[in-house]
Amino acid sequence: MLARRVYMDHAATTPMDGRVWKSMAPFATETFGNPSSLHQFGRDARLALDRARGKVARLIGCLDDEIVFTSGGTESDNLAIRGVAMARRDTHRHIITSAIEHHAVLDPCRFLEQQGFEITILPVDGYGLVDLRNVAAAIRPDTALLTIMMANNEIGTIQSIKEITALAKENNVLVHSDAVQACGVISIDTQNLGVDLLSISGHKLYGPKGVGALYVRKGTPLIAHNLGGDQERKKRGGTENVQGAVGFGTACEIALEELDENSARLKKFRDLLIADILNRIPEVKLNGHPTQRLPGNANFTFAGTDNQSLLINLDLAGIAASNGSACASGSPQPSHVLPAIGRTEEETRSSLRLSLGKGNTEDDVEYVVEHLCRVVEKIRRAEKKITDVEMMA
């Protein structure tokens, strides 16, 4: 019998939709021209790129030429933050962000701090929400940018971006939002939200890896950091990733078409998963907001466990979960998000994220709950034995 495998780590990456893969292929082999070339090959590639741009723009409600294609969420975040900071540095040297941002936002902010900018890091409440009063208090005449994520990748909390943006706009502060996790599962309308910049990524919405976009509202001051080409209206030099952009465009088109259905389905499974786990496992806490959270996100703290053992034991049962923060280095860094919502070091170490996606079924939820009950109990028994031995010694 083939061992069962259940993927519940969609916040880390998603499988590419077959329709996406199919739409990309001709642009690697047949329509391979450089979009900057004037001949037919180039013009065909340019047309494909522009069509893809239109599809991305429609998903987030902006103009086609407000989309800058990038290599993904990390680059979009970097371009937004460093690009605006560079453009406004003579008069505005203050940036506001939150304690639970992705490293792709926090690290550029820290970098700018070393370059003489001042950074205000806003705290969040026990659910991971930024308080509007703190935003208001942090804004200064020299604030260049406020960057707050739309939805958190670890605990799934969705911020009230529209309210935050309105406050910033009253004070002439530009607003960037990392919407990498939100995009494709909650509806995003850049016009309605009022943001100036917004980051999205292909591989988090069933598109290809290594491609993403930054929405840049017309007229937003931004200096490119990729120099050496006039591509993307001088905001991102380098020959465009045409097949990647085409795939990303298809993924956005599908995401828009299926958003309501996909989101409702995920929500149903998420609520089932959360209810079952809270009912069946003692001494467990849900991390993040109970309702204002991503449709596919669940994050728990299981007292008396540790996430390495949880992950390894679940992996043995064919289940892919996560401790929350992706680790590029192989050695997982402890989460900075869980301490920010008030979890202790020990609680942070015993937390687990399950992120649902399109491929998951109700059977998957049952399978995961079943194994999680068993695994948590097993780890707790083992840890208890160790403590008993220590006490006897």
Ligand SMILES: *Cc1c(COP(=O)(O)O)cnc(C)c1O
């Ligand atoms: C995944 C992720 C990123 C990084 O996107 P990449 O395309 O992998 O570079 C940035 N922000 C958030 C919230 C993410 O979840």
